[in-house]
């Protein structure tokens with residue numbers, strides 16, 4: 001059962017504070033990690049920069065490794081400890097930032113502040129020259145440092161140990177005091193200065209109940225479960241080790257048991273695991289080492305032992321002045337008071353000195369300054385020593401809160417205040433971004449719609465130009481060449497007839513004239529096709545010019561050089577297509593393969609196949625029909641004569657018949673000979689016309705030229721379609737990018753607003769840890 005009911009209350013209150021602060025520190029760390037993730041993957045955290053205003057120089061008080069002391073804290077940090085971050089400040093941050101672009105002073109940040117000035121140029125500001133991504137990266141590093149420090153604080157809050165450094169002048173009775181506190185003469189004491197090593201006295205329960213002395217060569221590697229990290233020293237050898245082995249060992253760990261073994265013991269107090277550290281007496285050599293030791297974060301309390309007979313030495317005064325700055329309050333034990341005869345005078349003189357050396361300690365001298373005799377306590381009970389012991393226990397617990405919980409609480413509050421500030425900044429930045437994107441999307445919409453409209457119109461027009469051109473060329477070629485085939489004889493008419501003797505040559509000339517005529521007419525059709533292609537290109541050029549005008553008007557279109565390059569490439573492709581078609585059109589000389597092999601024969605000179613001629617000529621040409629009509633009437637006259645001969649007598653009739661036949665024969669021969677040039681023209685025209693018909697001459701050329709026209713015009717249409725498509729796609733990509741950015745900004749807006757509220761609530765909980773009494 002506890003001897004002191006207050007003691008249990010203290011224990012519970014303190015344990016509760018530790019638990020709450022521990023949990024809040026973990027919450028703070030989780031928020032830092034969240035922001036880091038967001039900064040890296042979703043939204044580079046907008047970091048406030050003072051525009052035009054020189055940044056304030058950050059001192060060492062803002063160092064992450066050592067949290068700032070109260071006196072060095074910037075106003076915002078002090079404010080964060082005592083009151084909630086003013087919501088109106090956040091509101092004004094939001095309202096003043098939206099639309100204006102003016103950013104808050106980065107001086108409002110403490111722990112998460114980035115100090116980016118060049119170290120040797122206090123007036124330089126490299127922030128402005130850094131890109132957002134670089135700042136985000138630096139900020140990420142700062143978050144990681146901050147998270148690392150919170151980890152250390154979590155470990156510190158979870159650490160139940162509290163260390164008391166007992167220091168003072170040589171021979172002041174430090175070792176004797178510790179022995180008296182643990183009711184066990186474990187540490188050697190002597191009239192001569194004997195403590196050369198730091199000796200940490202711990203409760204044996206921390207060494208599984210074993211009372212042992214560990215001599216530690218390297219204190220940072222010490223692990224009591226690893227025998228390789230220490231040497232076990234026999235109690236009888238302790239005096240020698242303490243006095244002579246400062247080179248060999250850095251520290252001694254002495255696990256002992258308070259003989260009382262109950263809660264009145266400071267060592268085994270049930271609240272915290274106290275370690276009492278005996279240090280070498282202060283002199284010129286040891287002063288610096290002890291000052292450094294006292295500055296360690298693990299040291300919660302410094303007990304300064306003064307020899308009542310000597311008062312403060314110079315080294316002691318030096319130490320007190322320095323330690324007073326670090327720890328503010330020092331627990332002072334004036335020992336060997338039994339040896340003082342004029343106690344009042346001694347007390348007065350020593351208190352006067354304390355007032356000079358550590359005013360804060362002097363202010364609380366009733367609790368912090370004690371005049372005792374460790375000797376007397378070891379010899380038996382001493383009231384003064386009991387009072388001192390009680391005060392030391394209270395002070396240790398209070399100091400433990402101050403040295404372990406308060407810095408962690410202060411740091412967490414600073415971090416959370418910074419998070420709230422940055423969250424508000426980022427809500428404002430996200431809002432601005434959303435507004436900017438909305439404006440861009442709104443402004444771009446008419447242009448996008450116009451582009452879509454122009455594209456569909458232009459593509460429709462281009463397709464129509466292509467279709468119309470092909471149709472015209474096909475129709476013109478078919479009509480023109482059909483007429484040509486029907487009037488081949490006209491071409492033959494122009495060939496002069498040299499007479500019967502040159503009939504063969506005449507026939508060859510007629511055939512050549514027909515072929516030349518056909519070539520000429522096909523070339524005519526090609527010219528028409530070329531003209532149509534040229535016309536179509538002109539129309540497509542107009543459409544292309546319109547497209548370029550739209551492209552130039554586009555503020556996001558590629559640079560003029562790029563555009564020119566792509567246009568040159570497109571035009572080259574189109575030009576290439578055009579030249580191919582021209583070369584192909586140039587091959588029209590070949591009219592028909594069959595005509596190359598046309599041979600004149602006798603039938604071309606004599607026209608006796610009346611029925612065939614009649615049918616052929618009627619189907620091919622009117623002029624040919626007329627000549628055949630003449631031939632038919634002549635044949636029918638012959639038949640009429642034959643019929644007449646049957647009605648008269650046989651002899652007379654035979655004579656008449658022979659005469660008539662001779663007459664007809666002579667007439668026929670005369671007719672045939674006299675009509676031979678016309679026959680040649682007619683028959684050759686007919687043969688060529690039939691041959692062209694057989695070969696599908698008209699259809700072939702109509703399709704050929706239509707295909708060539710398509711080939712010549714289509715690249716221009718494709719180029720136009722492609723460039724329009726590229727413009728539309730570029731615009732759509734831009735719009736999609738904007739929409740994505742807007743979604744990201746909206747998510748960030750919500751995220752940072754929630755983050756601000758979370759940080760605000762957590763900051764309130766952190767502040768609430770210090771409410772409640774410790775004693």
Ligand SMILES: Nc1nc2c(ncn2[C@@H]2O[C@H](COP(=O)(O)OP(=O)(O)OP(=O)(O)O)[C@@H](O)[C@H]2O)c(=O)[nH]1
Nearest residue numbers: 171172173174175176189190193194195281374375
């Ligand atoms: N009269 C008297 N003597 C004491 C008292 N406390 C310690 N001494 C004696 O003072 C001498 C020095 O004591 P230590 O405990 O060794 O002193 P210390 O400060 O640890 O010495 P160093 O660590 O060597 O500087 C010893 O002879 C003690 O017996 C006390 O309360 N009264």
